[in-house]
Amino acid sequence: MTIDVGVVVLAYGDEPWLTECVEAVLDSKDVEVDLVVVDNGCTPEHLAPLLGRDDLRVLAPGRNTGFAGGCNLGVGRTSGDVVVLVNSDCLVAPDTLSRIADEGARPDVGPVMASVRFADRPDVLNSAGNPVHVLGTCWAGDIEEREYRTEPFDVPSASGACLAIRRSLWDRLGGFDDSYFAYLEDTELSLRCWRLGLSARCVPTALALHHYEFSRNPTKMYLLERNRLLLVATLWSGRMLALLAPFLLGLEVALLLLASAQGWGREKVAGWRWMATHLRHVRRRRRLLQAERRVDDRTWTAVLTPALAPHVVGSTAAARPVNLVVGLYWRQVRRFL
Structure with a gap:
């Protein structure tokens, strides 16, 4: 059964992987994709290949709305029973969106993440769900480890790098809180679902290859x-x-x-x-x-x-x-x- 998914990709600054990210999303199997790219201030040369295409829409708010605000804007312009967020530097496998959308469609499940791997080391985890400390700190779980699990499993917080959630649940929660701007909005979303009796999950066979660069500023x-x-x-x-x-x-x-x-x-x-x-x-x-x-x-x-x-x-x-x-x-x- 084909699932209709509304996919949001944010673009900000230099986005060398943006076109490849979009092509990977559009090449997804067993899902009907409605794709919106939110231009939060992307460099013109990286955004230009997407302009004028009839298989996606580019939304330009005219300012940097952050990850939280940009996702909220993008989701509001998509259709589909399942919302999917994909980082602009993530390349999804052809079956990734269908796998996380299938899991996310379950009524007892909240946000569902893909297995986020390092793009240059596809067998090594960038995140398999993010632990959350009792004092609020959160970090990438199982980073630098190898993944041997094959069945979906619960995680404290599902990473927004490649995440699916039922639209009805997204609407019930009101999406992200815009004031977060960036970081921990996916943690808040996940914990809110746990407090509703819904689990956050990771699908280890759904691959998202992340061109990740650690930064601290x-x-x-x-x-x-x-x-x-x-x-x-x-x-x-x-x-x-x-x-x-x-x-x-x-x-x-x-x-x-x-x-x-x-x-x-x-x-x-x-x-x-x-x-x-x-x-x-x-x-x-x-x-x-x-x-x-x-x-x-x-x-x-x-x-x-x-x-x-x-x-x-x-x-x-x-x-x-x-x-x-x-x-x-x-x-x-x-x-x-």
Whole structure:
């Protein structure tokens, strides 16, 4: 059975893989593709090959709407029972969209991601679902590992690099929160679904080859940290925030010291300033997300982890004592959720 899918690809800045990404999407099997490319400020030479084509539409908002806003705009201009988001530097296999759309069409499932692999090493994982820490940090799961699984499996957070979700569910959730702009909006979407009793999943046989380049710059760190605060402030219940308060406050102090040492201290402070000056939005968002929850905290927080991956902290030696203390504490306080 052919599934109708609305596919959104964002284009920003230099996009050397954009045309290949689009061609791969349009070559997908067993799906009827309605493709929208959102021009968030793509270089003209990389966008030009797509203009005037009758097998896709280019949407030009006239400004950089970010990943969250651009996806929302693009989805609103597509048709299909399933929404699919594909990064502009991802090349999907011919059966990838049908595999994740089939899984995502199940009524007990939320967002479904492809197995995101490194494009230059297709047998090595870039992400097989993203772990989410009890303090809100998120990272690429199983990165640099090989994939041996063949059946779909649950993940804490499905990566937006190549993701499918039922349109009815997307509409129910209202899509992404535009204020995230970029980073962690897919984490929020996944956790919201877990709180509704729907699982986030990964299909290991659905391949998305990612031309991934790791980057760390002050703007990215600002968005990651600000969005982590927004995620925790709106999704974590009052009881969770109270129980985790010592570690949440301790993390803020530690991150400010680290940020100052690494040259993005101003951006860390700017994240606090944004939260303080957007309290109306934070409160409104919190009321919405707290009211929609259908699963108790003790159940849905089982998808969170108290253990940071060594590469997130910097080394195994640094991660071990932190994980030991937070892990022991979390196991104790979860009884009170």
